[in-house]
Amino acid sequence: MLGALASGCARHPERAMSDAPAPTPAASTITMPAGVVESPFLVHASGTTLAGTLAMPDAGASATSRPLTVVLIVAGSGPTDRNGDNPGGVHGKVYAQLAWGLAQQGIASLRYDKRAIGATPIGIDPNELTIDLYAADVRAAADSLHADGRFSRVVLAGHSEGAGLVLQAANRGAPAAGIIMISGAGRPILDILRSQLAAQFDSAAMLTYDSAMARFIRGEPTGIVPPPMVSLFMPYLRNFMRTWSAYDPAAELRKAKLPVLLVTAARDIQVDSAEHARLVAARPSAAVLVLPTAAHVLKAVLSTDRTAQMPVYADAGAPIVPELVPGIVRWIATLH
Numbered sequence: 001m002l003g004a005l006a007s008g009c010a011r012h013p014e015r016a017m018s019d020a021p022a023p024t025p026a027a028s029t030i031t032m033p034a035g036v037v038e039s040p041f042l043v044h045a046s047g048t049t050l051a052g053t054l055a056m057p058d059a060g061a062s063a064t065s066r067p068l069t070v071v072l073i074v075a076g077s078g079p080t081d082r083n084g085d086n087p088g089g090v091h092g093k094v095y096a097q098l099a100w101g102l103a104q105q106g107i108a109s110l111r112y113d114k115r116a117i118g119a120t121p122i123g124i125d126p127n128e129l130t131i132d133l134y135a136a137d138v139r140a141a142a143d144s145l146h147a148d149g150r151f152s153r154v155v156l157a158g159h160s161e162g163a164g165l166v167l168q169a170a171n172r173g174a175p176a177a178g179i180i181m182i183s184g185a186g187r188p189i190l191d192i193l194r195s196q197l198a199a200q201f202d203s204a205a206m207l208t209y210d211s212a213m214a215r216f217i218r219g220e221p222t223g224i225v226p227p228p229m230v231s232l233f234m235p236y237l238r239n240f241m242r243t244w245s246a247y248d249p250a251a252e253l254r255k256a257k258l259p260v261l262l263v264t265a266a267r268d269i270q271v272d273s274a275e276h277a278r279l280v281a282a283r284p285s286a287a288v289l290v291l292p293t294a295a296h297v298l299k300a301v302l303s304t305d306r307t308a309q310m311p312v313y314a315d316a317g318a319p320i321v322p323e324l325v326p327g328i329v330r331w332i333a334t335l336h
Contacts, residue, residue, distance in 0.1 A: 029093070030097055032096070034058075035057065035104050036103040037055070037057070037059070039054050040052070041053065041112075043112060043141045044144075045136065046140070048121050048122065049120070049121070050112045050115075050137060052111060052113070052141070053082055055099040055102070055103045055111075056150075057103050067150060067151055067152035068107065068151055069107050069152060069154075070108040070151040070153075070154055071099075071102055071107060071154075071155045071156075072141055072145060072166070073095050073111040073157050073158075073162075074138055074158035074166050075111070075117075075158075075159060077161035079117055080117070081117055082096075082112050082118060083095055083096040090297060091313075092297065092314075094297055095111045095159070096111070097319060098328075101320070101325035105326075107329065110141060110145060112141060114134065115129070115137065126236040129237075129239060130239055130243040130244075131165075134165050138156065138166055138168075138174060139169045139173065142156060142174040146175040153176075154174075154177065155176060155178050155179075155180060155335070156176045157179075157182065157328070158180070158181060158184070160182070160296070162182075163249075167179055167253060171252060176258060177258070178260070178331075178332070179259070179260045179261070180328060182263040182298070183298075184276075185271055186274070186275040186276065186282070187248075187249065187278060188245060188246075189244050190213065194209070194210070197209060205229075208223075208225060209229055211223070213233075217245060219238065249282075250278050250279065253282040259334070259335060260286040260287070261287045261328070262286045262287070262288050263289045264276040264290055265291045265295060265296055266291060266294065267292075267293060267294060267303065269295070270296040289323070291323050294320075294321045295313075297312065297313050299315070299318045299319070
């Protein structure tokens, strides 16, 4: 359930791995608060233009016109848009809420649609998608913000899959003052996928999966796979999976030279506490922010029961947990 496997056309292993139906969105919804101004922001990346939204403190309410810190918010996997919504049943503008909360604290932000999501064209042949391309898109966005005179420094913040993307972008030269990894994985993607599948399928199905995935990564025919797993083996995902499987979050984190904030949702059933512990072990000096009641979607839940959590994923009126924005703001204040 870490997410879908390519940001473009149909990356949604969550659907293959989830045994709960997609819930119906609530009638109420979160709206942008006073004191925040939004405007379109375009980023020219390789072969495409990333469509984004810039959230700024209202200049009329601001006591200063000096350049602002800006946070680049990078979405999680699957068809998750710049606001954090997903047609698979995730609603509630999680990333938009984060952006608005930061703006109310005097911090700007940019959130964008990844390739083939929302208003951003894929820009290339889907068979050529790689994890490196998505990391390069993060760097292109960071470069654009760094060159914008309205901003004094750039902070990279990624959620779930986005946590890995901002880390890779920073290690490859994206101009940034710090890295925020929210609900990031601590193991390579194939290890996580196997763990998630093994919790839902019997040993015979898993033997079939193991053999098929090994062949898939090698570029060979996979043979027959259990129907619920078919979406993991779409031909256009092969190159993306091959490059993603080579990414080791803990090893990448050990190479990071920037300050790091690791944010964990204590009731996350998609990226659990063991993943967070692996990242902490890889970077003992990192700052840590624990969200005691948060699910993976950064909203409060009462338990880690999967069925009980599903309604909050679709609750468009539920706010993000109150600890998230102040915790990030406090950490940003420590950066030099």
